[in-house]
Amino acid sequence: MKILVIQLRQLGDLILTTPLFSRLLELNHDLYILTEKLGFDLLKNDPVLSDKIIISSNSVLNELITIKKIRKEKFDVIIDCMSNLRTATICKFSGTQSFAFNKSWRKYFYTNLLDYEDRGYSAYDKLQFLKIFNDDCDKLQFRIFSSDSDDKKVETFLEKNKIKNLITISITHKRQTRRWPDSYYIELADMLKQDGFDLVFTAAKSEYHYVENALKLSKYNHFFYRDSSVGELVSLIKRALLHIGNDSAPKHIAVALGIPSFTIFGASNPKGWHPPNNLLHDYIQLGIVCQPCSKKECEKPNCLLELKPKQVYAKLKNFMENLWVQ
Incomplete structure (x- = not known):
């Protein structure tokens, strides 16, 4: 599957999302990441993901450009690890099925909502998105690199x-x-x-x-x-x-x-x-x-x-x- 994972910021949150990236790559998915400039600075040294990063910035014009890029890529699945109004709007107009954790307001923006289970450590929480693919891996394999x-x-x-x-x-x-x-x-x-x-x-x-x-x-x-x-x-x-x-x-x-x-x-x-x-x-x-x-x-x-x-x-x-x- 061709998958887009959204984690715009903060740097720590993005690091805690990388075990999800690792597992999706292990499952042989074609993975792309939507993040901000600082996130790009973290991921640009990743030997697998360096050329699969879409950079988003918080302005109306740039968000429209981002949505256009996403629609052009024709992703099979979008996983939104942030699920705020900004990222929800991106998913709403992405033209593909999107997933987020369940909250009442999110039903107006996402095609699929997952029940959230509090697993404590944030990196484990994010691995719950693997349920989309009937996978229950809980291995924390982080991905950060230097050049x-x-x-x-x-x-x-x-x-x-x-x-x-x-x-x-x-x-x-x-x-x-x-x-x-x-x-x-x-x-x-x-x-x-x-x-x-x-x-x-x-x-x-x-x-x-x-x-x-x-x-x-x-x-x-x-x-x-x-x-x-x-x-x-x-x-x-x-x-x-x-x-x-x-x-x-x-x-x-x-x-x-x-x-x-x-x-x-x-x-x-x-x-x-x-x-x-x-x-x-x-x-x-x-x-x-x-x-x-x-x-x-x-x-x-x-x-x-x-x-x-x-x-x-x-x-x-x-x-x-x-x-x-x-």
């Missing part, structure tokens, strides 16, 4: 700075309720530096100023990998001993690559965004009564403010010690 040029640039950076015991750390998040304070991260990084690790901070270009200001608080010289493409971020993390950060895309990259990760959770729910029963990955969450919540902003995010660096360091060190023993 040779990405690898060369990262290797040059590591060699130039004589970085050996690499830990990547991502302290940013666009949502305040998922962003542990920068001063706390710096205190944690300083403790790990004393333990002999080389900390490399990462950030998107729009977040450079935030990280640069945070690094001014440090007692030590840490590294900051600037000008990073998505492929370079993948290349950097796959060379790390460990990734530390908020519940954001770099954490999902680490999980996809099989690199140990430690996540600091605020408002978001680890059930949906953390791989279960996996000894390579651990997290900490304060566990106050209002967690988890769906707030993007909070006047006083105590779930993050009251989670102190020494408390995080203690659990992180225990995780690392168990990890190295294994």
